[in-house]
Amino acid sequence: MASLIVTSENQIQRLNHIINKVKELQTLDASQLTTPPHAKSWNVVEVLEHLNIAYGIYMPRLDEAFTKMPTVDSGASEFKARAWQKFVIAGQRPKNGVRKWKMKTLKRFEPLLDKQSLTQEKIDAIFETFFTRHAHLKEAILKSRNKDVRQIKIISAIGPIVNFYLPECFEFLLCHLERHMVQIDEILG
């Protein structure tokens, strides 16, 4: 199986693409954003809230990792993801616009929004949180470019069964974001 080489530039480009897409979503009517295609599906706002929750778990872990990570002068370099992490990342990554390995969301990542009271104000707040959190992710990727990322591992949101070096963590988060962007496309038809 081919190795997974990740670079910060590739990750930044993909993250910018996602942020631009969510900015476009923000211009849609509230009804489009809050109507699921069927009873069991999430609506767009719930997907965004789920992404906010997920990154909210990583945010303090990344901040802590940076306090311990030594700086390097050489600039950003490529990073080869380890086998188990590569497998976990591949489980998230959509292939040709299709979500493989559909999975049940763990309770702690459920958006649990009261769909009846999703006012424009609440929707705006969810978008704002998305942009703030993912600006933090962008900043983290940029900061990692001159850090010795092989020194510190962080524990994933699902627990110690998966740990990540920073580039693996970013790749996982990006694939997770891309997976849910595919889901949003499906919701909007």
Place this chain on the structure above:
Amino acid sequence: MDDETFLRLKAFFPQVALTEQEEIHFKLLWSIKTFNQYDLITEAGNIERYFYFVLEGVQAIYILNEKGEKVVLGFSYSGSPSGAFDSFIKKQPSDTFLEALKPSKMLAISYEDYQSLFEKHQEFYVWGHEFFQKILFGRLHREVELLTLSAEQRYKTFMQRCPDELKVIPQKYLASYLNMKPETFSRLRSCTSY
């Protein structure tokens, strides 16, 4: 901006003669931006906000290929223009990255202020005509070199014409610009005189 810097900027627009008042206004349109080595000045996916004039440092403009590898399209350095120009003009997300390969100091002008130059002073059209002509000829020349010369010839031609400050950037960027593997570049550097 000190007087020397302003003289350098003015020299970049030799076709334009401004009155004293106009010069004061023109000067105010530019701000100084500094970047550390390896900072991303412009990210792919973002809209380029500035047209730059380089005061210090070397920058590379590159695109990522399907494998995610950097493909270097060009460099900017002291005295040259810089920026993701297509994104700047079209106000669309850039396909390219602009990275500082050395600590960089650049003068920057926003899109609105850049456009206002042409609206207020016809002479900027003359500057633009000559500037874009020069850029186009440079790109055509490079295309011919890439398509017709051997790796060794590309290496020699490039080394003969490139400024010294470009020769000290990481080899992988020069190799990519010349469309060769870093190993080939390294071999040519050790055994080719130019």
